Amino acid sequence: MIIEELxxxxxxxxxxxxxxxRQEWQFVSSGDEADRIVAILEEHNLELQAxxxxxxxxxxxxGVAALKSSDQWRR
Numbered sequence: 001m002i003i004e005e006l007x008x009x010x011x012x013x014x015x016x017x018x019x020x021x022r023q024e025w026q027f028v029s030s031g032d033e034a035d036r037i038v039a040i041l042e043e044h045n046l047e048l049q050a051x052x053x054x055x056x057x058x059x060x061x062x063g064v065a066a067l068k069s070s071d072q073w074r075r
Contacts, residue, residue, distance in 0.1 A: 004040045008033040011059040019046060032062030034070065041072040048072045 002019040008031040015031040017040045030037065030051055041048055048070070053061055067073060 002044060004044075006031075006033070006036055006040070008036065009059055009062070013059050015063075017041065017044075017046075019044065030063040030067055031060055034063040034066035037063060037067060038070045038072055041070075046072065047074045049074045 002017070004017040006015045006017075007013070008015050011031075013031045015033075015037060017037060030053065048067060051064055051067055053064070
């Protein structure tokens with residue numbers, strides 16, 4: 001299992017990239033600053049398969065659209 005944690009935005013919320021089975025199933029609890037999250041996915045050669053949100057506050061859902069449009073999103 002791989003867990004990478006970032007602190008993102010002015011709200012300083014924690015975003016985590018969690019890999020359960022390497023290169024087979026991953027999810028991100030997304031805040032914003034999708035470019036930083038995508039960089040971690042690229043670093044580990046991962047394909048994003050799911051995005052998990054802890055709740056719907058703006059500082060926790062801000063990166064969803066950018067992540068889904070990234071090259072790391074499984075289509």
